[in-house]
Amino acid sequence: MTDAAKPKLYAYWRTSATYRIRVALALKGLGVEEIEVNLDKGEQYEPAFQAINPQGALPTYVEPGHAPMTQSMAILEYLEERHPEPALLPRDLFERARVRAIAAQMTSDTHPLIVPRVKKYLIGEAGFDDSTWRAWQIRWFTRGLTALEAQLSGDPATGAFCHGETPTIADICLCSITAVARVFKIEVAAIPTIDRIVATCEALDAFAGADPMRQRGAPA
Amino acid sequence: MTDAAKPKLYAYWRTSATYRIRVALALKGLGVEEIEVNLDKGEQYEPAFQAINPQGALPTYVEPGHAPMTQSMAILEYLEERHPEPALLPRDLFERARVRAIAAQMTSDTHPLIVPRVKKYLIGEAGFDDSTWRAWQIRWFTRGLTALEAQLSGDPATGAFCHGETPTIADICLCSITAVARVFKIEVAAIPTIDRIVATCEALDAFAGADPMRQRGAPA
Numbered sequence A, B: 001m002t003d004a005a006k007p008k009l010y011a012y013w014r015t016s017a018t019y020r021i022r023v024a025l026a027l028k029g030l031g032v033e034e035i036e037v038n039l040d041k042g043e044q045y046e047p048a049f050q051a052i053n054p055q056g057a058l059p060t061y062v063e064p065g066h067a068p069m070t071q072s073m074a075i076l077e078y079l080e081e082r083h084p085e086p087a088l089l090p091r092d093l094f095e096r097a098r099v100r101a102i103a104a105q106m107t108s109d110t111h112p113l114i115v116p117r118v119k120k121y122l123i124g125e126a127g128f129d130d131s132t133w134r135a136w137q138i139r140w141f142t143r144g145l146t147a148l149e150a151q152l153s154g155d156p157a158t159g160a161f162c163h164g165e166t167p168t169i170a171d172i173c174l175c176s177i178t179a180v181a182r183v184f185k186i187e188v189a190a191i192p193t194i195d196r197i198v199a200t201c202e203a204l205d206a207f208a209g210a211d212p213m214r215q216r217g218a219p220a
Helices: A016-027 A072-082 A093-114 A116-125 A129-154 A169-183 A192-202 B017-027 B073-084 B093-114 B118-125 B131-153 B169-183 B192-202
Strands: A008-011 A033-036 A060-062 B008-011 B031-038 B059-060
Touching: A008 A016, A016 A072, A016 A093, A016 A169, A072 A093, A072 A169, A072 B093, A093 A116, A093 A169, A093 B073, A093 B093, A116 A129, A116 B131, A129 A169, A129 A192, A129 B118, A169 A192, A169 B093, B008 B017, B017 B073, B017 B093, B017 B169, B073 B093, B073 B169, B093 B118, B093 B131, B093 B169, B118 B131, B131 B169, B131 B192, B169 B192
Parallel strands: A008 A033, B008 B031
Antiparallel strands: A008 A060, B008 B059
């Protein structure tokens, strides 16, 4: 049964990009109807979802009466503009740039390398096996998080969160990477600033509730 | 000789992310001092640049008296907020989301897979050679541009440009991919809508002037 007035979030339990939207919605106190699209069963290619988003990409966010939105960063910026409070970006332009840059380091420099279509190519067409795929995953999680650790730990703008004392889009994107690393049982050592910030975030209901392992469809 | 009052753009001739900033600055009529960091000589790891940006990443954009900015999307959003005219994002929130999603498809789904550090890993540690690296490049350029073609060609919001009748961040990011594909001599077939939009963009001085082959350091 669907509620025609509510926005819909097409989602799957373990995707990093969907996690980001779940956290932002929760921080802003926005309700949505979440609809599962089972990537492991290929439901993104079935007519029901193709009619909504021919790209087959998650998350897809739909406000009633409007075209479906894709791409987690575009959706996050939309939610911030449409529902400015509580703010997930600072007001100062230079601080906004810092927050967006941290977010991009996670979502553009790190995450795209470990997504399913890359795995499919490397295993199916480039001779990778489970072990070399795992080495590849570890390499990019480690490189991304280690670079961010160096940056955060040396910058006085870093606070309880990636930027100051309230959660921002930077924290959402950081935790979207560490949460998925946990799903894959990948641990990155010697990132104490990140470990501290992630623990601070995950003590908040909005982050804890978005944990992939707590979503419908996750392994018990 | 440096002009202390002018913003500085640390750049290299062929990087896709630097191209985006060059176009945005030109469209907005903003002057900067461009400083070459020769990635092929490893200048990003030398003390002179490490003192400015320890990540060694390009582009790095510096406004006098402020911390260096990194990540092309964060810099583009900053330039748009700081210098709103001419606008590179529509005013309507849903249209902004569409433009940002197209940009992200290029910068997050496509570009990160073909950057030098990925090449270095695949060739140095995963047994790729020039031929399998080229197949990899072709795969992701083709997949990214073909998916975008399907989306743009079927959407009435597409105009002379990716969105409507003026250039936006979406066009900047699209052309940043096609310009680099050209540097690599990679042609993607059957993308007439994209070919038309890119030609429209490149007829504008701001795009033409940012062409990698026209930058200092490019091969003659």
